[in-house]
Amino acid sequence: MQGVETATAEAQTLRERKKAATADALHRAAMELAIERGLTEVTVEAIVEAAEVSRRTFSNYFANKEDALLHGERDRLNQFLLALRRRPAVEPAWQAVRASTRSLFDEGGDPDPEWVAQSRLIRRHPSLVGQQFARHASFEEDVADELARRGADRMRARLMAAAFTASLRVGTDVWLERRGEGSLSDEIDQMLATMGERFD
Template structure:
């Protein structure tokens, strides 16, 4: 029964977070209240407050949760799989490889949403927490007693996500974000070789 209860709680948390993202992108930061998010998720404002302390925390949850799920999958990958192959496979588990290009106006809305000071702070916290979670998973996988290596790998993973997101938001014709994240990780996996020109 506890497993079912936990799944229901997770589903509610995800529904609230997605509603917060969708409504804020569509209406702008000041156009969305906690009551609106709760109604969109089919719960009461009191339920929202049981899960999140603010609208910004609800939005940033999706960012932190991707790193937590990536770490879980990374631990489950075959022990003899090369690390960067495992990282790539774990990343594929938390992005949609068949994602469609965003609807018109979506990227502009995301750009405005993520620039809000309250959300900048929450995303920064989520990135720090997520980086530690990934580092712990890398350490468990490699058994490396040197604390620097897992942290460097985790920093590369979080940087790949951040930089891909920034490039996606800068694009005049943004497609799915997943391929950008994978391309960034692949660059790390090959040692960030200097690009050839000409």
């Protein structure tokens, strides 16, 4: 019986890896085409052709090309949530948020180049801004839920979650306006430090 359960778990893991690989391939194809041609010239048909999958496969993963382009951001936000859940339970909520933000960068504090490219695309296209806003609203709820579990009252948890996403957005915008001068991680951390004065 144990062997059957192990085989089933391994099969599920393999399917999950294949699904993740397909989503990543579609996302990368969408990004490369958007950078090469501009977002308005990119079609779902071009994305599936570049990723070598069917239109039906695309529809199983994404609602439209904007959704595919923002897939990388979804992964980064989930990475942050995982890091937040792993922080010590006794750590003050805002300190946990600030520390978890490091999960968004590599060991040197640099951003993923794809994040930078995606952020620049988003700034140029209202359709992406709208989808990002909707995604951040959902993400804020997840962050607020986690902070409430850490002991913050619901209103305070929601305020902290909104302050975090605002700091992330504004820090990224300021860094991009400076054409990437300095460290993005430092820019965002400074935003969080300033915002955190209200929560310490």
